Amino acid sequence: MRRKPGTLLPVEVAILAAALEAGPGEEFYGYAIARRIQAGEASRLLTAHGTLYKALDRMLKAGLLAARWEDAEAAAQEERPRRRLYRVTGVGEAALHEEARRQALQHAAGLSEGLQPS
Amino acid sequence: MNRATRAANGFVRAWVHGYTLGLPDLARDARRAEIESDLWEHCSxxxxxxxxxxxxxxxxxxGIPADLAWRAEQVxxxxxxxxLVGRVVTWAERAADWVVRRGLPGLTPVSAWSLVGLGGLLLxxxxFQPSExxxxxGGGWFILSGLAIRWGSRLIGRHRVRGLAVLLAGAAPIGLLLVSTLLAPVTMAAVVAVEVRRAWLSRRSTASG
Known part of the structure; x- marks a missing residue:
């Protein structure tokens, strides 16, 4: 999807917002964030695999997120596959605030246009 | 795990394996591991x-359209x-071509006399090392090899087969027996290639002249 530089896609906003809800610097993994987004948006289905992991990959490359693979031993102890743990970076946090500010301005502009006498 | 989750997970795994096939190892393995983890977390x-x-x-x-778009980006x-690799190979080819055309002047005599010198030093x-x-x-062998290389490189211009045989008799055992050093086989192969090339070029110029 093409977009203006410096803006975030809706799925990216949802990921950042859901991740920061748990607290800045908190780590999360793919399924957990999909679950949080689902709860936040009250949708019936979780974010699709392709949409979610493509967005996470893109956000990593953009520096909005940082990632590391969980310690193999910790996963083995719980008898499950290793998680890839993400956390929102300072850049990601700033991008979300900027996006919120931009959307608020757009909303205000829309409102003032509607209030103008015809 | 019931039959339905096994079948659904199997389908997802097959799909992920399919669209990550042929991608760079890092991207492929990361995506497969991440989906594997997601499947487990979700079902659990x-x-x-x-x-x-x-x-x-x-x-x-x-997510299929996004998967395909992601794959296109990775490709x-x-x-x-x-x-990038293609460019490096092209430059390497050009360098090798230059080396062969110039014939690496001095490579053969320097290699031959180095072997003779090394052999002399060992002798x-x-x-001082009677137990060895x-x-x-080894010293005697290095000297003989060095002399064979020098003699073969001179002979090859006049008697191609005999010259090549003497050259190989000097260079091949050094290259093969000291293969682990990497430097010896590479140098010996370069010596033989350069001398054969030189003999072939001089023969061609004689024939055309």
């Missing part, structure tokens, strides 16, 4: 139920890497 959270199977399947199907990255040191008779044998 819903108790490996039929609902879990349905959701897993739907998440996979709805583009792979093409950049391939172009001098041999009496191999040093003297």
């Amino acid at each position: 959270a819903l108790g490996w139920s039929a609902r879990a199977a349905f959701e897993v399947l739907m998440r996979c199907l709805l 583009r990255i792979g093409q950049h890497a391939a172009r 001098i040191l041999a009496p 008779p191999g040093i003297a044998v």
Whole structure:
């Protein structure tokens, strides 16, 4: 999807917002964030695999997120596959605030246009 | 794990394996491991139920366009890497071509006299190491190889087969027996290639003249 530089896609906003809800610097993994987004948006289905992991990959490359693979031993102890743990970076946090500010301005502009006498 | 979740997970795994096939190892393995983890978390959270199977399947199907777009991005990255490797290979080919055309002047005599010198040094040191008779044998062998290379490189211009045989008799055992050093086989191969090339060029210029 093409977009203006410096803006975030809706799925990216949802990921950042859901991740920061748990607290800045908190780590999360793919399924957990999909679950949080689902709860936040009250949708019936979780974010699709392709949409979610493509967005996470893109956000990593953009520096909005940082990632590391969980310690193999910790996963083995719980008898499950290793998680890839993400956390929102300072850049990601700033991008979300900027996006919120931009959307608020757009909303205000829309409102003032509607209030103008015809 | 019930049959439905097993089937749904199997379908997702097959799909992920399919669209990550042929991608760079890092991207491929990361995506496969990440989806594997997601499948486990999802099914485990819903108790490996039929609902879990349905959701897993739907998440996979709805994400197919994004999966394909992601793959296209990775392939583009792979093409950049391939172009870079291609450029390096081209430069290496040009360098090799230059070396062969110039004939690496001095390579053969320097290699030959180095072997003779090294052999002489080993012969001098041999009496000080009487428990190591191999040093003297190695010294003699290095000297003979060096002389064979020097003689073969001179002979090859006039008698191609005989010259090549003498050259190989000097260079091949050094290259093969000291293969682990890497430097010896590479140098010896370069010496033989340069001398053969030189003999072939001089023969061609004689024939055309």
